Amino acid sequence: MIAFAALRTLLIAAMASGLSFGATRAADDFDLSPQQPGRLHAARNEAAIAAIPGEFKFVTPGKFTIAVSPGGPPLATYATDAKTVVGADPDYAYAIADSLGLTLEIVPVAWIDWPLGLASGKYDAVISNVGVTEQRKEKFDFSTYRQGLHGFFVKSDSPIASIKQPKDAAGLRIIVGAGTNQERILVKWSDQDVAAGLKPIELQYYDDEAASLLALRSGRADVIVQPHAQLVFIAARDKNIKRVGTLSAGWPDRSDVAITTRKGSGLAEALTVATNGLIKDGSYAKILDHWHLSEEALPASETNPPGLPKY
Structure with missing residues (x-):
């Protein structure tokens, strides 16, 4: 078991430092260090905090627990220490947690596992490039934060x-x-x-x-x-x-990526308010620009907008 864990750590480290030979050569454009000195810190958003339903219970009191799939930079990947998750989605999650007056807790998950984990209450939300679809809306609520x-x-x-x-x-x-x-x-x-x-x-x-x-x-x-x-x-x-x-992704219409929460939990509207606060004060644009994703910016966040249809 120890040998397997060590091998897994080495493999993750290789991916984090390479992505075929990448992190070093992309260092001038992307910081994949665990320290993330350039990460933006957002101000508390009292309107967003007030929008959290009184009956909503966070997985851990005082923390915003979110699932992220470290699929690769710049959205989310393991840093050069092979254990810290960094990228645009984690940075956005930190800003949302700041807006809600909470500490962020990131849970790395395999992409295929997030629906069951969210539905079963393992985390408060998923922030991992999840696109809004009509099929997913049957089970989850959405607060948009990027174009797909x-x-x-x-x-x-x-x-x-x-x-x-x-x-x-x-x-x-x-x-x-x-x-x-x-x-x-x-x-x-x-x-x-x-x-x-x-x-x-x-x-x-x-x-x-x-x-x-x-x-x-x-x-x-x-x-x-x-x-x-x-x-x-x-x-x-x-x-x-x-x-x-x-x-x-929704051509000829726009398709959005969203924070995903449990259906009917009531948290989605607070997250939409928080995102619109970040858009208004410029924090949102700075996060996307930091990860070279300004083209994916939304003019405003929406709760449960039309999603990709069932095919």
């Missing part, structure tokens, strides 16, 4: 300057994940291009990220489409790809 975006990225020397609409992608060779939401959208884009007399989009699929990036760099593909935040970090790490556009 995918990114169009190309080689740094690519002549492609901008992709904003289907016609901009006509005839391009685009790398996309099989079975993903972005694949579904790009199939629709390609159909629109063909209907307009343009060339179809050629979708390409690879087994992993390394193979995808190699295909892009070698010229076998023109564009890669992945969740925007992931590609922001890769661009900073590798210095050889650039963003030429973003794609809403």
